Amino acid sequence: MSEISGGYKRETVLYTLPSIIMVVLTIYIPFVLSGYYSLTEWNGIAKTPEFIGFSNFKQIFTGGSSFMKALIFTGKYTALSMILVNIFALILAVALVKKLKSVNILRAVFFIPYIMSMTIVGFIWQFVFSQGFEDLFAITGMGFLNLSWLGDIHLVFYSVVFVGVWQSIGFYIVLYIAGLQSIPSDILEAAVVDGAGPLRSFFSITLPMLIPSLTTCVLMSMINSLKVFDIILALTKGGPAGVTYSVTLDIYREAFQNNNYGLGAAKSLVFFVIILLLTQIVLKAFKKRDVEI
Amino acid sequence: MTRAAKRKIGIIVFEIILILIAAVYIYPVFLMFMNSLKPFGEVVSDVIALPREPSFQNYADVIEKMNYPRLFFNNIVITVIGLIGIVFLSSLGAYMLDRRNTRYTRFAYSLIIIPMLIPFQTFMITLLKVMNVVHLSGSTWGLGIQYWGFGIPMATFIFFNFMKTIPKEIDESARIDGASTMRTFTGVIFPMLKTVTTTVVVLDVMWIWNDFLLPLLMVNSRPITKTLVLSAYTFVGQFNTQWHYAMTAMVLVVLPSIIVFILLQRYIVEGAVAGAVKG
Numbered sequence: 001m002s003e004i005s006g007g008y009k010r011e012t013v014l015y016t017l018p019s020i021i022m023v024v025l026t027i028y029i030p031f032v033l034s035g036y037y038s039l040t041e042w043n044g045i046a047k048t049p050e051f052i053g054f055s056n057f058k059q060i061f062t063g064g065s066s067f068m069k070a071l072i073f074t075g076k077y078t079a080l081s082m083i084l085v086n087i088f089a090l091i092l093a094v095a096l097v098k099k100l101k102s103v104n105i106l107r108a109v110f111f112i113p114y115i116m117s118m119t120i121v122g123f124i125w126q127f128v129f130s131q132g133f134e135d136l137f138a139i140t141g142m143g144f145l146n147l148s149w150l151g152d153i154h155l156v157f158y159s160v161v162f163v164g165v166w167q168s169i170g171f172y173i174v175l176y177i178a179g180l181q182s183i184p185s186d187i188l189e190a191a192v193v194d195g196a197g198p199l200r201s202f203f204s205i206t207l208p209m210l211i212p213s214l215t216t217c218v219l220m221s222m223i224n225s226l227k228v229f230d231i232i233l234a235l236t237k238g239g240p241a242g243v244t245y246s247v248t249l250d251i252y253r254e255a256f257q258n259n260n261y262g263l264g265a266a267k268s269l270v271f272f273v274i275i276l277l278l279t280q281i282v283l284k285a286f287k288k289r290d291v292e293i
Numbered sequence: 294m295t296r297a298a299k300r301k302i303g304i305i306v307f308e309i310i311l312i313l314i315a316a317v318y319i320y321p322v323f324l325m326f327m328n329s330l331k332p333f334g335e336v337v338s339d340v341i342a343l344p345r346e347p348s349f350q351n352y353a354d355v356i357e358k359m360n361y362p363r364l365f366f367n368n369i370v371i372t373v374i375g376l377i378g379i380v381f382l383s384s385l386g387a388y389m390l391d392r393r394n395t396r397y398t399r400f401a402y403s404l405i406i407i408p409m410l411i412p413f414q415t416f417m418i419t420l421l422k423v424m425n426v427v428h429l430s431g432s433t434w435g436l437g438i439q440y441w442g443f444g445i446p447m448a449t450f451i452f453f454n455f456m457k458t459i460p461k462e463i464d465e466s467a468r469i470d471g472a473s474t475m476r477t478f479t480g481v482i483f484p485m486l487k488t489v490t491t492t493v494v495v496l497d498v499m500w501i502w503n504d505f506l507l508p509l510l511m512v513n514s515r516p517i518t519k520t521l522v523l524s525a526y527t528f529v530g531q532f533n534t535q536w537h538y539a540m541t542a543m544v545l546v547v548l549p550s551i552i553v554f555i556l557l558q559r560y561i562v563e564g565a566v567a568g569a570v571k572g
Contacts, residue, residue, distance in 0.1 A: 011474050012393045016401050019386040019445050025427065026420065026442025027408040033419035100308045108558055109315045112322065115554045116547045117503040117522045123529050123543055127536060128321045135340045171565060178566045216569055227412055230505045248414045255418040264418050272415040
């Protein structure tokens, strides 16, 4: 055994090293460098960044910074998207587990936007909001079609949330369907025998048994909404008047358009901490619920 | 009316309502296809109407203007390079990490999967700098290789969890037959990973094919290295008053995804679910 153990060890390292090298090169080194640059002022051109301590972080948290505005927008966007996506996905999943003739086609239809590029989804809706609604209003006369969904600084928030939900809901429907199908049918039948109505058995049996799916969906919808970028860039470019700038869009603009690499790096680290904290909070919250039930 | 008959009608009404919802839901995609078949004048005068004489003239124009074959080729190069590296390195790595439980493998496993928690946007600024230094930016093959680093953490995690379900006796019997570790892996173990490999392939193809931000940072400076989505982004920006061309460009970008989805629907849906539940 001992004469092959040296070769064994060498093999173990040899076959795992490529993965480690790639991860270190593309993730760890840039991440650590981000930490360094966040303490500097650097325009990306100068040879050496100037060390300025925590000034970048101070600038982020002092009033009226673009980051705080973007953070508030992203927070509101995430909260509303999470709620809408999960409620509608769950309702549609409950409808689409029923034995219907067209069920496979219907499921496919709801999944299609999810496989499309988010940039294209943003453009499609830009077209629908700006051109399609006008002509639909001319035919149907429905008032909501005549509003400026991308031009009004209040309405545009709902347009952006709506498009995000539209794009991603198919994915969550599929996850909830998988969860619903894993619930043993004899439990539900027993509830019906005991006289529970459909609503009662949904809230007392189906929903508690869906907690694992619910945790996954809430967590994924939260993280994906916090990172929203492509859809907004294609749909509004952050406008009108900068009210739809998300955090990721703000980081991108700070670094690559304003050439404040140091400040951009500081923002990206704050963003990292926020995502990490929120993820832990959601996981804790659901763990507790799991025990209670 | 009997109860059974009432129930039946109820289900039919329910199904019709669902079909209507689905039709409204997918209408914007339909609208995009319709308007790509109209000349400029018809798009401007009436977006809703069906094309009077459906024509593929827009497609001929846009394919030439965008240099579509080149873009399609670039997407294939990036996706294939990315995919092969991720699947091969992750499955091999996960095999080693699962079968050889030492201090090194436990450390290596954590090191590889922890980046799943780090959002790309938190290090994209400095990533560009590092990639410039190692010459992986500015080319399609370089971008493909970069995806290895971003795809390996999740893929290793998925492969590792599945690897535990493959009995160790299988390796041992291969070893007694004189097969090397690499032979055992490629000849015996890897073929047994089919279902989970499908999951990884589905997730990574959907991600790499449609990715926007990383290509925007790495390959946007020269027309010949652009991806489909990147080029559509610039193209729609340039032609945003000429909606007939914009719509056609958009259809050309999403059409491959939709065709593949229709052909492989079951695998794609199952892969997406499995990836989410495991990830």
